[in-house]
Amino acid sequence: MLYEGVLRKMQTEIGNPIQYYLVFENDFINMNQLLDKEIQIDFIKFQCLNCGRERPIYRQGFCKSCFYDSPAAGDWIMKPELSTAHLDKEDRDLEYEKQVQLQPHIVYLANSSNVKVGVTRKTQVPTRWIDQGAHEAIEIVEVPNRYLAGITEVALKAHVSDKTSWQKMLTNRIDDVDLAEWRDKLHSSIPEEASEYFLTSNTETQMDFPVLQYPEKVKSLNLDKTPSYKGILKGIKGQYLIFDDSTVFNIRGNEGYFVGVSIN
Structure with a gap:
């Protein structure tokens, strides 16, 4: 076929x-x-x-x-901290950028090859974790826009990786960790602007891959x-x-x- x-x-x-x-x-x-x-x-x-x-x-x-013209490929896609729609400031197309940036975003911890921090729109949970090959993940912050998620990710990158080793993920040489413990450990590193959005009582989501x-x-x-x-x-x-x-x-x-x- x-x-x-x-x-x-x-x-x-x-x-x-x-x-x-x-x-x-x-x-x-x-x-x-x-x-x-x-x-x-x-x-x-x-x-x-x-x-x-x-x-x-x-x-x-x-x-x-x-790639250089479309608003769907702006630098703020890969670097959420560069988002400016909350300031009513256009990068390539303000209407598009408001649609995407001015909605709830999640900062999360995921374990695919190691513990990493990441950002995604709330509507993309758990899709984003699946796409990264994470066998476990947990939300740590839910904020109202992409910029706040971005500055939170930047702050947490000083303490935990923001990268996945795709080779390690695919060979499944990974360890289970307590992501809730990691979440609590990172609480004090969340920027003041986002600290009120910290999530305290959620649990890990487990992923089972075929x-x-x-x-x-x-x-x-x-x-x-x-x-x-x-x-x-x-x-x-x-x-x-x-x-x-x-x-x-x-x-x-x-x-x-x-x-x-x-x-x-």
Whole structure:
């Protein structure tokens, strides 16, 4: 069976295990149903997620011009502390920026390869944690805008990492930790502007990923270098497909690539 479409990050549904869906314009695939089946992925062309044109993908699924023009790729996306909509100040498109920035945001702790701090919109809980391959996570602050979340993250980065080792996450060499204990330890480091939003009584969320076999070492599939790949799907974690030969494929990292997916 052949499916074709432009890659976007897989949609997810929390459960035991988490359900993954690869969604194309006119079809979708429940990826959990493909475990232990042979899949072939063929690169066909580029298709920018913003303008839809066949242009090389630069970053985040956008061609170069869209990456530097679209409000969905502003610096405040990756650096929430740069948000300015709460000041009524435009970066690229104030209406868009108000829509995204002026809504409840969560600062959280997640454990995927190590304990890390992160920021997401409240509506993206637990999706954000799933996308990062975290097997446990906890909210520590809920604030009314992205800027407050950003300055909180910056303050906490002095005490805990804000990065995930994707290789360690995919080999599942991880330790369980008490995230509530970490939350309480970091309480005094939260900036004064956000201290009133500290969450004291919530508990950890656990994530169960559909993985039959973790690799000892990982090798990443690069469609620019290997435009056709075939392997048996052994697991899905974060936004990665894990294959029987230890190849891993980052769906989100290849957004904007138009591919064919054959199921044998």
